[in-house]
Every structure is written in structure tokens, then in C-alpha cells.
Amino acid sequence: MDALLENRKARMQYAIIETMEAGVVLTGAEVKSLRLKRGSLNEGFVKVLNGQAQLINVLIQQYDFTPGKTYDPTRTRPLLLHKKEIEKLDEYLHVKGLTAMPLMIGIKHRYIKVLIGIGKGKKQHERREELKRRDIEREVKRLIK
Numbered sequence: 001m002d003a004l005l006e007n008r009k010a011r012m013q014y015a016i017i018e019t020m021e022a023g024v025v026l027t028g029a030e031v032k033s034l035r036l037k038r039g040s041l042n043e044g045f046v047k048v049l050n051g052q053a054q055l056i057n058v059l060i061q062q063y064d065f066t067p068g069k070t071y072d073p074t075r076t077r078p079l080l081l082h083k084k085e086i087e088k089l090d091e092y093l094h095v096k097g098l099t100a101m102p103l104m105i106g107i108k109h110r111y112i113k114v115l116i117g118i119g120k121g122k123k124q125h126e127r128r129e130e131l132k133r134r135d136i137e138r139e140v141k142r143l144i145k
Contacts, residue, residue: 014119
């Protein structure tokens, strides 16, 4: 999948347990804006409402060249998933401490797809340990060269 938008903070703040890929219902102007990489996934999350997966609070900025047409940039957008996938997602979301967030929006075979990550929030000390481990690995690689 060719990435258009990424949520880099999500991988730092959450331990990703599982990922799933979903289609998303967009307007033409939103697709054009995404192709220009104008948007943000940082505040977005995924919820199951009335048996339908929804992408909530994802910012897709207004496309400049659509005269007279406006839309809410952070509107709730339906996700396209099979029924079993929605049930599985709903089961994960009912477990205490787990959340679902968009990790990436990209193009796959000319369709816009969202990579959803189900994760558990990391504690502050876990983040520090991960940063220390990365620094040590970087030093080892530098010394090997």
C-alpha cells in the first residue's frame, strides 16, 4: 500500500496488537485532497456504531479547486469492512484498555484504504525503555561500520 498519510505518534504511544485494512467512504474532493497529502490522522479513532465501523475525527482538508462545495473536514466517515471483521473489531473495543486508531491512509490497487491498528496504551516507562533500546541499537550499528 502506498502511504498518503501516516500516524507516527500512534506507534510511539500504543503497543499495536493487531492491524486490519478497511476501505473508507469519501467524496471526490476528499480523495483529491488526500492525493495531495493534505490531512492528519493524529486525533482520529475508530468506533463501531449501530453495527457499522466509523472513522471519527480524521482531518481531511478542503480541496482548493472545488468551487462552492464545502464539507466538514473532520466528519465521521463510514468504513467498509466485512461483518465478521466488524464483529472482531467490536470485541476488541469492548476489552478494557484497548483502542482502535487509524495508522495509515494509502492507495492499494487504485482504492483508498485505511490501516486500522488495535492497540494498548504504553506507560511512560515503557516508552523510555524503547527509546533507550533504539539508541543502543543505533550505537552498535555505528560501531560495526
